[in-house]
Amino acid sequence: MTRTRPLLVAGLLVALTAIIAALVYALPKASSSGASALATLHRDPRHDALGEADGAVPDGVTVFDYTVPAVARLDPDLLKALRRAATAAADDGVAIHVNSGWRSAAYQDQLLREAVARYGSAQEAARWVATAATSPHVSGEAVDVGPADATAWLSAHGAAYGLCRIYRNEPWHYELRAHANDRGCPPPYADPTQDPRMQQ
Template structure:
């Protein structure tokens, strides 16, 4: 039997401690590599949360929530299309008035001055209209009356509309429309449709021959077809 060389107790203890330390370091390094490569779903932050955290760190303020999709642009007509506010007159400086044909506007202003002298204010509820505005009115009328045929009694196609061409004006209130219906011929201003007491157009020659007979409604007017 070979004699063994005795190892001092202190050297044995040092070797054991060194081995344990080396094993622990290897285990910790392996755990760190695994954690970096495959984080636990329970602790990993979602992608958006990580971006928000980064934004908060940079700016000091929480990230704003994602914006909702913008709604479709409004198609409501405005003054540039010929809409007029309540109380508009022949002197209102908006396209709905200034877009009328000059000869029609001149006749309206002459009538308005005389009506005012009699205590009647001629208001204008609608004058010139853009094609888009007229189309909007037509579609609204189709929805209201239930068919294109019935709507045509009240609203013309844009391509045929006297409002779009600047040749027609709607007068209000009812007192003013009645005044112009009785006296309009002397200014060349005539009611055209029996069902629209407010609608007037210029008819040259009406000053001497009177206004022509009215159509029952716009659908009976050959110019609307």
């Protein structure tokens, strides 16, 4: 009996130590990348300090929502082309929603920081998010659309309106290419890191 008790206590201590270690391991690390990753998981840009006025887009926004800055501050020619395309898409039963459009430089910087935390490096993040200095979203010259039937519709018909998919890894990202209705869209880059505009 006296030999069993120390073994039982030792076993309980080992089990308790293992449980505590597992809990500590599951907690976010104190490193800046861990803290950023945790912040990213809990951040909703629509409720952030950098919100709609900086380009965050509420759900269900279309190219006809004049009061949403992400739409209203798009390049006028791009917006005109998008509205023409959206009208034609609606005739085919497809609604083109804006998931992202114009963004402030501060909002673009925030998205880039979040991408670095998510993807683990600036090099990998650059495949998805440009700097504020190079992003066509900051200049109002790019729009990210959805849902999937809208991106499929634009892929098939966008060139007729001068709207071209720019990156193969981003089927939602469209920009205006004025001569696309005559010459077709240029071949898309694999991702933004292949775009010469991003090398500035």
